Amino acid sequence: MDIYRFDKSQELFQRAAKVIPCGIYGHMSPAPLIPPTSYPFYAVRSKGSKFYDIDGNEFIDYMCAYGPMVLGYNHEKVDRAAAEQYGEANCVTAPSPVMVDLAEYLVDLIPGTDWAFFAKNGNDATIYALMAARAATGRKKIIMISGGYHGVSPWAQTPGHHGLIEEDYQNCIRIPWNDIAAFQKAVDENSGQIAGFIATPYHHPNFADNEFPKEGYWQTISEICKKEGIVLIADDVRCGFRLDMKGSSNYFGFTPDLICFCKAIGNGYPISALMGTEALKQVVSKIFYTGSYWFSAAPMAAALATLKELKKIDGPSIMHETGTKLLKGLEEIAKGHGYDLKTSGHPSMPYLRITDDESLMLHQDWCAECTRRGAYFTSHHNWFVSTAHTQEDLDRTFDIADDAFKALKEKYQK
Amino acid sequence: MSHELLTARLNAYAVLKNLEDLVVHDREMALFTKDWNIAIRFFVLNGPDAFVEFDSGKCRVGKGGGEKKSSVILFFHSPAHFNKMMDGKASPVPVKGFTKLRFLTKEFSVLTEKLEYYLKPNADLLADPKWVALNTRMTLTTAVWSIPxxxxxxxxxxxxxxxxxxxxxxxxxxxxxxxxxxxxxxxxxxxxxxxxxxxxxxxxxxxxxxxxxxxxxxxxxxxxxxxxxxxxxxxxxxxxxxxxxxxxxxxxxx
Structure with missing residues (x-):
C-alpha cells in the first residue's frame, strides 16, 4: 500500500508560519494531529466523501471539515441553490426573502421552537443563547459541563488559557456530565442566580470516550430548570441534523428553551442559527446582536437546500447505518490483530480509542498510519460520517485500517 | 497568595536546583567545587526552606534540611528578602557557620555568579553552542521544578x-x-x-x-x-x- 508524503504541505506551512499566527490556527491547527508530519495541512480539492491535498494525495475524509460537510463536498443541489442565490443577491443592503423561507422551514422542522435567528458560526449562536438566558432571567451565572465545548468566547474557554481574565469565567459553573446531583447542588448553592444551563445533547469531549445521557437525565434536568426558572440551552452545533432531522434534543426526548445549530445545517456554507420558544422571542428581540455577513443570502439558500435534501433522503438514518458498518468493520479488524478498538458516541460522529494503551500513543500511531494510507482519521476528536460515504469507501477504509494495524504491530514488536 | 512568596519558592526550589548541573557541566566550576564538602541551608521566614549540599564534586539541592547536617544556615526575614538576595541586592543573615563566612562571600559567590551567567542570555551568549546547551538544560530544570x-x-x-x-x-x-x-x-x-x-x-x-x-x-x-x-x-x-x-x-x- 502506498504511503503518502506531505512535502508540499510542510513547505507551504513554512511560508504560512511567517505571515499567519501558528501557521494554521484554531481547531484546524496541526498540533493535535499526532504526529503532524503524518497529516496533510492543505486541501486543494474536494468531492463527495473525499478531499485531495496539496501533495496530490486522496483522502476518504472522516472529519468532514470537523462537521460542516454532511451531504458530501461540492454537493450539486446545495451548490446550485447557493449559486442561484449568488446570482440574484447575496450580501446586500437588505435581507433576501430566503431568510424568511429558511426560518419558516426550521420552525416547522424543529419541535418546540417558534423562531430562528441566523448568524455565521456556532460561537455566534452560543453567545446569543447566553445573553438571552441572562436577559430573560436577570441572572448572571451559567452552568456548563466540564470538558464541554461551546465555542471560543472567553466565558466558554477553560480557565487558564491565554487572553482570559478571571472575570470571564467567574460566573460559569462547571459540573460533570450525567451528574444530576451535581447539577442540583450547583442550583441549590446558587439559588436564584442561575440564568441558564448549556450542554451538548450528549457528551463528546476530545481525548475521551463520548457518553450518552443516562436514562432520564435530560428529563430530570428539564424539570429542575422549569422549577427554578433556568433557561435550558441545547448546544446542537456539532450533533445537529446528524442524529435527527428534528434536532438532537428530539432524539433524546427533551425540549430545550434554546437550541444552537451550525455545522451540518449548510453543508459547508457559513451559517448558524439560534432557535427558541415563543416565551423567549420578546427577550431576544431586545438584544442587539448582528454581524456584517449574517444576512448573506447564499448560505441561507444552501442551508435550505441542505435541510431539504437531508430530510428527503433521511440523512440521519443513512449516516447511522454507514457509521455502524464502519465501526463494526474497524472493531473486527482491530480484534483480528489483537487490539481492542473501543467506539463511543453516535455512529454518525463516533469517537474511537485503542484501549490497549491508556496513553493513547498506540491509537495516535494507528490513526496516523491510516491517514498516511488515505483514510483521514484523527486521534483526538470524534469523527464525522456523511451521507456521501459509500460502501466502496468503507471497503477501502477497512483495507487501509488492516494495513495500518500490520504496520503498528511491526513497529511495536521491534 | 503573595507574589513574593511564589517567586521565593521558585528561586529556592527551581532556580537554585541548577547548581546541581552547573558543577557537572561547567568544567571550570567542576574543578572549583570538586573538594567542597559543605551543606548550606536557606531558611526563609514564612517562605521556602531549602538546602544546597556539596560532597566530592556533587551538588544536591532540595527542600528542607537535606541529608547532611547544615554547616551554614542563612536566615531571611521574608520571601522578599530572599528574592532580593537572589537579585544580588541584599545579604542573608547567617545564623550558623560564622567561620564559613569567607567561603560564602568568596567561593560560593563565584559559583552563584556563574549560575547567573548561565541564566541570563544576551545575543553573544546565544551564539555560543556550549552556553546554549547549559542554559537550555537549566531552563528545562527551572521549568519542571517550578510546576509544583x-x-x-x-x-x-x-x-x-x-x-x-x-x-x-x-x-x-x-x-x-x-x-x-x-x-x-x-x-x-x-x-x-x-x-x-x-x-x-x-x-x-x-x-x-x-x-x-x-x-x-x-x-x-x-x-x-x-x-x-x-x-x-x-x-x-x-x-x-x-x-x-x-x-x-x-x-x-x-
Whole structure:
C-alpha cells in the first residue's frame, strides 16, 4: 500500500508560519494531529466523501471539515441553490426573502421552537443563547459541563488559557456530565442566580470516550430548570441534523428553551442559527446582536437546500447505518490483530480509542498510519460520517485500517 | 497568595536546583567545587526552606534540611528578602557557620555568579553552542521544578492543575540532551531528572537550539509542533495544561 508524503504541505506551512499566527490556527491547527508530519495541512480539492491535498494525495475524509460537510463536498443541489442565490443577491443592503423561507422551514422542522435567528458560526449562536438566558432571567451565572465545548468566547474557554481574565469565567459553573446531583447542588448553592444551563445533547469531549445521557437525565434536568426558572440551552452545533432531522434534543426526548445549530445545517456554507420558544422571542428581540455577513443570502439558500435534501433522503438514518458498518468493520479488524478498538458516541460522529494503551500513543500511531494510507482519521476528536460515504469507501477504509494495524504491530514488536 | 512568596519558592526550589548541573557541566566550576564538602541551608521566614549540599564534586539541592547536617544556615526575614538576595541586592543573615563566612562571600559567590551567567542570555551568549546547551538544560530544570510550586500557589495554575489528569509527562531534548519528567498524582506533582518508563505523555525537542527557543518563548509551540521541531505524544491535554502552566513562570521570574 502506498504511503503518502506531505512535502508540499510542510513547505507551504513554512511560508504560512511567517505571515499567519501558528501557521494554521484554531481547531484546524496541526498540533493535535499526532504526529503532524503524518497529516496533510492543505486541501486543494474536494468531492463527495473525499478531499485531495496539496501533495496530490486522496483522502476518504472522516472529519468532514470537523462537521460542516454532511451531504458530501461540492454537493450539486446545495451548490446550485447557493449559486442561484449568488446570482440574484447575496450580501446586500437588505435581507433576501430566503431568510424568511429558511426560518419558516426550521420552525416547522424543529419541535418546540417558534423562531430562528441566523448568524455565521456556532460561537455566534452560543453567545446569543447566553445573553438571552441572562436577559430573560436577570441572572448572571451559567452552568456548563466540564470538558464541554461551546465555542471560543472567553466565558466558554477553560480557565487558564491565554487572553482570559478571571472575570470571564467567574460566573460559569462547571459540573460533570450525567451528574444530576451535581447539577442540583450547583442550583441549590446558587439559588436564584442561575440564568441558564448549556450542554451538548450528549457528551463528546476530545481525548475521551463520548457518553450518552443516562436514562432520564435530560428529563430530570428539564424539570429542575422549569422549577427554578433556568433557561435550558441545547448546544446542537456539532450533533445537529446528524442524529435527527428534528434536532438532537428530539432524539433524546427533551425540549430545550434554546437550541444552537451550525455545522451540518449548510453543508459547508457559513451559517448558524439560534432557535427558541415563543416565551423567549420578546427577550431576544431586545438584544442587539448582528454581524456584517449574517444576512448573506447564499448560505441561507444552501442551508435550505441542505435541510431539504437531508430530510428527503433521511440523512440521519443513512449516516447511522454507514457509521455502524464502519465501526463494526474497524472493531473486527482491530480484534483480528489483537487490539481492542473501543467506539463511543453516535455512529454518525463516533469517537474511537485503542484501549490497549491508556496513553493513547498506540491509537495516535494507528490513526496516523491510516491517514498516511488515505483514510483521514484523527486521534483526538470524534469523527464525522456523511451521507456521501459509500460502501466502496468503507471497503477501502477497512483495507487501509488492516494495513495500518500490520504496520503498528511491526513497529511495536521491534 | 503573595507574589513574593511564589517567586521565593521558585528561586529556592527551581532556580537554585541548577547548581546541581552547573558543577557537572561547567568544567571550570567542576574543578572549583570538586573538594567542597559543605551543606548550606536557606531558611526563609514564612517562605521556602531549602538546602544546597556539596560532597566530592556533587551538588544536591532540595527542600528542607537535606541529608547532611547544615554547616551554614542563612536566615531571611521574608520571601522578599530572599528574592532580593537572589537579585544580588541584599545579604542573608547567617545564623550558623560564622567561620564559613569567607567561603560564602568568596567561593560560593563565584559559583552563584556563574549560575547567573548561565541564566541570563544576551545575543553573544546565544551564539555560543556550549552556553546554549547549559542554559537550555537549566531552563528545562527551572521549568519542571517550578510546576509544583505554581500548581500550589498561582491561582490560574492551580485551576489548570486540577484538570491535568494523573500520570507522568516526560520531557527530553534530542539527540542526547537532558531528560526530565513530572509525575502528577492526586495531591502532588513530583519533578525528577532522567527518563521514565511508559509516560502518559511525552514532549521531545529536536535539538538544543530548538529547545532553547521553545523553552524561552521565542518559538511558537503550535508552529514548532506542526513542523516536527517539537513532538508531543500521548495524553495531549496533559501537555497542553503543562504548557499553559509553564507560561506562568515569566510572571514571577524575570
Amino acid at each position: 510550586e505554581l500548581a500550589e500557589l498561582d491561582p490560574v495554575a492551580n485551576i489548570l492543575s486540577s484538570h491535568m489528569g494523573k500520570g507522568s509527562i516526560s520531557l527530553g531534548i534530542l539527540p542526547d540532551g537532558p531528560k526530565v519528567n513530572l509525575t502528577v498524582n492526586k495531591d502532588s506533582i513530583v519533578p525528577a531528572k532522567g527518563e521514565i518508563k511508559a509516560p502518559a505523555a511525552a514532549m521531545t525537542m529536536k535539538d538544543m537550539t530548538v529547545a532553547n527557543d521553545f523553552l524561552n518563548g521565542r518559538l511558537d509551540a503550535f508552529t514548532a509542533i506542526a513542523t516536527g521541531d517539537v513532538s508531543i505524544r500521548g495524553q495531549i491535554p496533559m501537555v497542553d495544561t503543562l504548557s499553559l502552566m509553564l507560561d506562568r513562570i515569566a510572571l514571577y521570574l524575570s
